[in-house]
Amino acid sequence: MTLPSPSLPSAESITTMEMPLPAFILRRLNENVRHTLTDFPDFITGAFVLLNQALEPFLNEATLDEIVFLTSQAHSDNAPIPSENKLIAIIHSILFFDSAPTSYNSDCVFLSTGGPRPHLLSIDYQTVIHAVLFKLKGINYYLDLVDNFWTAPHKALPLTNKDYVANAMAVQLQCARSVRAADSSLNLESASLLLRLADLNILPAGCFYKISLTLPASESQPDIPLTGAFLITLKPENHIGDKNPCVLYMPRIKIQQFDSVAMVKNYLAIYLINPQIEKNPLFPCIAFSQRAATYRLITQGKLDEQNIRLASFSTDQLFFSDYIQGLIDQQKQNLIHMWSVVDHPPIPPEHLQNTLPRYWIDHQDFDFFGDALKNHVLTALEAHITAGVPENNQPANVPETPPTAIAENEKKPLRPIKLHIILHQDLEFNTWEFLSDLYFKQSFKIYTFASIKKDYFSWVIDEIEQSSGRTVELIEIKKESAPELYKFKYHSDTTLDSSTRWVNAVTEYLNKTSQTTSPLDKFILLTRHIPVPSVAQGFANKIGGQFAIATLRDYKVAAHEIGHMLGADHDAAEIIYNGWWNETTMSTPDEFSGFRLNAYRFSDSNREAIKTYLSQFD
Structure with missing residues (x-):
């Protein structure tokens, strides 16, 4: 072959x-x-990225949410600034209503509210803002995004x-x-x-x-x-x-x-x-x-x-x-x-x-x-599996374990693993949260706890339960009971900073609600965007730790961080060949990852590592 x-x-x-x-x-x-x-560029986020990049040299003067505007005449007359006269409102109007608000025109001036009293921005800053808004009102910028x-x-x-x-x-x-x-x-x-x-x-x-x-x-x-x-x-x-x-x-x-x-x-x-x-x-x-x-x-x-x-x-x-x-x-x-x-x-x-x-x-x-x-490939792969290649890379002939005579109540059931899931607010369709995000470009998809459980957790829960003999409970911490976790600002330049703040936030929540936990309680924040761009799609606070953050951009990230919290590590990951190359759950991306399949399982070494970690709680 x-x-x-x-x-x-x-x-x-x-x-x-x-x-x-x-x-x-x-x-x-x-x-x-x-x-x-x-x-592919998300046009709305792209508009804010353009604005952010253009204004970056001037942000020491004022940040986006501090910029307001007035007509030149109103500024000369020291007129009060209407609450709706914000730069963010102009962008919102252009993107959502196809035109700038009637209160804005090229004669307007921009001010900063960042000091004790509003003050006029520099001429260069004014010029850049007007130029960007003019660009956003035309289609050429968006056509360029497609070409780029x-x-x-x-x-x-x-x-x-x-x-x-x-x-x-x-x-x-x-x-x-x-x-x-x-x-x-x-x-x-x-x-x-x-x-x-x-x-x-x-x-x-x-x-x-x-x-x-x-x-x-x-x-x-x-x-x-x-x-x-x-x-x-x-x-x-x-x-x-x-x-x-x-x-x-x-x-x-x-x-x-x-x-x-x-x-x-x-x-x-x-x-x-x-x-x-x-x-x-x-x-x-x-x-x-x-x-x-x-x-x-x-x-x-x-x-x-x-x-x-x-x-x-x-x-x-x-x-x-x-x-x-x-x-x-x-x-x-x-x-x-x-x-x-x-x-x-x-x-x-x-x-x-x-x-x-x-x-x-x-x-x-x-x-x-x-x-x-849908109608031919999947059937062919199923036929291939039936012909002798086991699904999920399980051994083809696993010897049955002979039943052990155990007296009733002689062996206590193993304590369950509890995965506490927090769905971050950016997984919902929140217009202003989306528009305020100047870093990420990702199409919106609506997530629910049920859909996430089915798509991201069902297979890894089966894997953990079968290899460890413990049940795994998936528990949602709802936004009503933990708004500070739901709105947690996870984005950072380093995993250490984001991880430390996440550990502190969850610990404070547990103390506030007088909850007691064990090492088998794991807390994972699920996000739409990557926590540390260009560095990590997810992370756990440590091997065997209790706290993790994972993006839902990839089906494997959340399972990967759960693996870390249960004692698995990268070094024990494997590339398995069973007619095609498959990455086990703890594999880290390399130049060929795009051409490998997801094995939907831990390597044998990591299965043993997880068993060893869990054995201390028997």
């Missing part, structure tokens, strides 16, 4: 791999692309984010081809067509088509491209009898195979003649500015298969790079459209409900083969 390099494999290398490696790689690259996109993300270096490989996603798509396509060919959901002719995107020299050569909708002559606008959709087929002289195998790819839709181009057009026409279809799969391929016209023509019955146009194009080594650039260009076009439509901007999809009307971009087009992952 060919083993892939830990670096990003080539699309061509996938074609020689045996199952289940393509399934493993597809699942991992799908996760990696989504993880890469978590760094895609051209920025990838955090794990010497590629730009755009090149990484393009290469990942090329590899995932061949993985999906291998998986679906193996389970016979993709016939040999279709699989052969897809091979041509891994090796352009395969003969006979294929034909590649972009797809668009031609509009009736009565319409003034040009043809509507279905961005991201393409068709692969054979040249006419290479047709197989009466059949002309075709493969259609559209964003968010599975790879589909047809016996002729006419059948492809018939399939697409279904969505042009039926206005009652919910979640029309053509619309994600259509720019926001053209969707209203498309929907109107569909409801008027003016579109059918005659309006489907195929335009041939030649492929080269830049095919996937050009493909991703097309999706990026449509991202920017959609952003421009959202800014141009003030009264009825496009509504964010369900998974982006907590974003503002002008400040959202949907990345689902980059979830290239989600259907293959």
Whole structure:
């Protein structure tokens, strides 16, 4: 069996791999692309970052929350400063209501309330504030944020984010081809067509088509491209009898195979003649500015298969790079459209409900083969596990422990481990908390204790209970009973500072509420953001300690810190190979971590370390 390099494999290398490696790689690259996109700029936070960076040289004069404004005339007249005349209010109005408040204009002056009485800021400070506000009121700054993300270096490989996603798509396509060919959901002719995107020299050569909708002559606008959709087929002289195998790819839709181009057009026409279809799969391929016209023509019955146009194009080594650039260009076009439509901007999809009307971009087009992952890859991996590779890396044949004759009440039950969980306030959608955060860029997701228990703790609790023989209790400390912990300011430049303050805060809370604890009581604060940027996503106060902080950005961080509190350490972590490389829970990130799976278990050495630590409390 060919083993892939830990670096990003080539699309061509996938074609020689045996199952289940393509399934493993597809699942991992799908996760990696989504993880890469978590760094996509959050426009609202980006606005505050811009402001913070521009004003940083002047913050010795006044901090953001100290800056207020008045018209020049009101300042000359020594008029009182209205309570709503704050710099933060201008930004809030621009971001949430698309314009500055009527009380602000370029003639206003800015003052600081940081001293005994308000005083005028320096001319340079005034100029910078006006310039930043002017920039935030236009769209070019936000378009630059999009371009800067895609051209920025990838955090794990010497590629730009755009090149990484393009290469990942090329590899995932061949993985999906291998998986679906193996389970016979993709016939040999279709699989052969897809091979041509891994090796352009395969003969006979294929034909590649972009797809668009031609509009009736009565319409003034040009043809509507279905961005991201393409068709692969054979040249006419290479047709197989009466059949002309075709493969259609559209964003968010599975790879589909047809016996002729006419059948492809018939399939697409279904969505042009039926206005009652919910979640029309053509619309994600259509720019926001053209969707209203498309929907109107569909409801008027003016579109059918005659309006489907195929335009041939030649492929080269830049095919996937050009493909991703097309999706990026449509991202920017959609952003421009959202800014141009003030009264009825496009509504964010369900998974982006907590974003503002002008400040959202949907990345689902980059979830290239989600259907293959859901309906084919997972099945293939389950079959692989059933065939002999144990799930969660458990030994395949664990000898049963013979029952021991123990008299009733002779052995006392082991004391439980109690994990006390505090959900920080930034896990809720709190607008002002979000706007005040000048350091982090992370899309908002709503967390609940139930969802966190299921996603972040269920597997590690099972792991601890099975290896230690103790029960694990998960206890939520609610914000009503401990508001000081709920609002704890965990961000710091060092883990020592944040950890010391967290230990003191929890200790003070326990003393205030007259609670007694044992070493088996562990207190962990869960946060949206990274506690110590560029240093630590989480930390425990010490090995075997009782206090920890962990971000929910990664599913492993909270479990990792729990491991520290139960005596596990980094040195005993392992990389396990069972058809693919897997990191045990106490592993620390390195340059290849992005290509490894989560083992969802502690190493054998750390399991023993945890048992040893817990044995002192038997």
